[in-house]
Amino acid sequence: MSEATETSENEFTPINSVVELATYYDSLSQPGVAVLTLLGPAEKDHPVVLVEQLEEDYLLFDLTAIRDVAPPLRRGGKFILSGFTPGGLVRSGPMSIREFTTVESRLLAYADWPTEIFVKQRRASFRATLRIGMEVGVHVRSKDNDKDELVELQGDLKDLSATGCLAEFFMQDGVSRVLPDIATEIELYFPNGTSFEVKAKVRHLKTDNDRQVLAVGFEFENVSKPQEREIWGYVREIEREASRSAGNGESRSESELFRVHDENDKKLSRRHAHTYATPMARRLARIAGYLDSQMVVMKQGQPVNSSQLSLHADRVLDMLEDDRQETLFAVHCIHRESRWVKHGLAVAVRLADLLNAAKMPRDLRKAVVAGAMVHDLGKGTLPPEIWRATTLSTDVYEEMQTHVEAIIEKLDGVKWLAPVVRENVIAQINERLDGSGYPNGLRGAHLGQLARAAAVVDAVDAMQRNRPDRPAISTVAAGKSMQTRTEQFDEAWVKRYNAHFGPLPVGTLLRFEKGNFAWVVGLDAKKRVNRVRVSPHKLAPDDKLGPPLEGSAMAELGRIREVLIPES
Incomplete structure (x- = not known):
């Protein structure tokens, strides 16, 4: 039987x-x-x-x-x-x-x-799985977790049921700017141009670092009876098309939903072919994508992945060893991810480079890189309204400080990260010599050397980024500002920082005498600008940059007239 x-x-x-x-x-x-x-x-x-x-x-x-x-x-x-x-x-x-x-x-x-x-x-509902070659776009719209504006994330549908769906998103698309959110609007977009919108919430997340994708399970919310019938129709058509493309079903007619009406339809599926200003920027983007997806899974209660953090910390050091100036410039070319990711990565790269000049061993620098990369990711677990506010009440300011504890808690399983590094680079990076910092209001003698160095690098980068309560300032202005704040920052590390990176560091945007905009991409042994790349705009560096110019070719641009603040 x-x-x-x-x-x-x-x-x-x-x-x-x-x-x-x-x-x-x-x-x-x-x-x-x-x-x-x-x-x-x-x-x-x-x-x-x-x-x-x-x-x-x-x-x-x-x-x-x-x-x-x-x-x-x-x-x-x-x-x-x-x-x-x-x-x-x-x-x-x-x-x-x-x-x-x-x-x-x-x-x-x-x-x-x-x-x-x-x-x-065997499961809560019938789940139709798309086969290779079947493309359905998934568009997730939500308020940016950094800014009070609507942003969209585009991915690929992997399966669909009457109660939810599974979609994959490219890590380098800035997933943390949209996910996870309590109320998210999803649009399914089929090859023939049919679209379907429904409210949904994130149920589970899984990262695939090898493929650089984040798999997100959504549960549909407040589905009406007409919507339910429509979803079942899509489930059936997916199953029908999957059967047709399985091999023995080629004689079956093609599902109308999967008849492509426009081969160049950009809504149909995610496009992985992102362009970057330099090959080094592309390498750094993989690390940024990992950090961005890590912040998303952290908000869902998952810990930091120990082995992946180790792998990416090594990759940062490898990039600096391959070409430190190209790596320093690549920091400015990352712009899709959350500001906490961009800031953490910039601090990690510059702090590692600074400590290398101080002859610190690689194992210590690797731990420092790991701590710096994730030191602000806890901010992504807090309500986004905190980071959009122009002023903070005492209660909200105290809640903001909990981001430090949040990331330290998520690092419990990272046993290779030395406690002294965790304490200095993560717990104390926001402390100040005069006790005005947080979370513990520590003063001078209680702050370690790594904490003092990290605080300088952290503050210089933070000043160059827009915040709701104040605009960004230029690299030159940030360097000068640090020289006047010796009550808060270690004067010796401020001097080391400025001497190491120079008065016009790699990644400074300049306007030259003939009107050209150009990015500093190289300094000589005396920290003078000796190589630039011309840009047609004042935005973050992209693939429209001109070739590197130095010597007589750079001299043709004329004198440097202005240090600019890049437009965001």
Whole structure:
């Protein structure tokens, strides 16, 4: 007796919705799924091909490979159709063949379309999975977690059910700016231009660092009855198209949803071919993508991944060893991610470079890089309203300080990160010599050397970034400001910083005498600008930069007239 028929009736749920029935029959039509079980004394299972269905009319079977079942079926014998589908183990009630026909030596048989099917569920709902080559765009819209503006994230649909969906997003698309959010609007966009919008919330997240994607499970919310019927229709069409593209279903007509109406439709799927100003910027973007996705999973309560943090910290040091000036410039080319990611990565790169000049060993610098990269990620776990405010009340200011504890808690499993580095680079980076910092108001003697160095690098970078309570200032202005704040910052480390990176550091945007905008990409041994790249605009560096200019070619630009603040 087959597994389907020996299972007790009360373990199965009857399904009689036309669109759900059609979805299950489409799933049974996939190769190797359907089983025909003859009823009677000689009950036996036979693999069968469900060729076609016409809703509320017929199911069409190909019996060519099991011709021995034809005689009993011709005599009115009953059978049950069953199989494992994405919605669970399903079976029909007793059925009979109403008509046989032969087409090009194939033995085909028609049965009345069953108006009920029974499902022993393996999961909450039927989940139709897209095969390779089936593209459905997923657009998630939400308020930016950094700014009070609407932003959109584009990804690929991987599967769909009546209650939710699974989508993948490219890590380097700045996922933390949108995800996770309590109320998120999702749009599904099909190849033929059909779109469907529904409210949803994030249920689970999983990172795939090798493929650089973040898989996000969404649960639909407040779905109306018309929307539910529409979703079931999409589920059925996905299952139907998956069956057609599986190999044996090529003769089936293409689903209308998957007829591409515009090959250049940019809404159809995510585009991984992001362009970057330099090859080094592309390398750094992978690390930024990891940090950005890490902040998303942290907000869902997951800890920092120890091995991945180690891997990416090593990659930062490798980049600095390969070409430190290219790496310092690459920091300015990262712009899709959250500001906490961009800031943390900039601090990590510059602090590692500064400590390398101080002859600190690689293992220590690696730990420092790891701590600096994640030191502000805890901010992403707090309400975004805090970071949009122009002033903070005492209560909100105290809540803001909890970001330090939040990231330290998520680092519990990172055993290789030395406690002294964790304390100095993460817990004390916001402390000040005069006790005006947070979270503990520590003073001079209580701050370690690493904390003093990290505080300088952190503050210089922070001043060059816009905040709701004050605008950004230039690299030159930030350096000068630090020289006047010796009560807060270690004077020796301020001097080391300015001497190491120079008065016009790599990554400074300049305006020259002839009106050209150009980025500093190289300094000579005396910290003088000796190489620049011309830009057509004052935005972050992109692939529109001109080639490096030095010597006489740079001299043709004329004198430096102004240090600019890049536009965001």
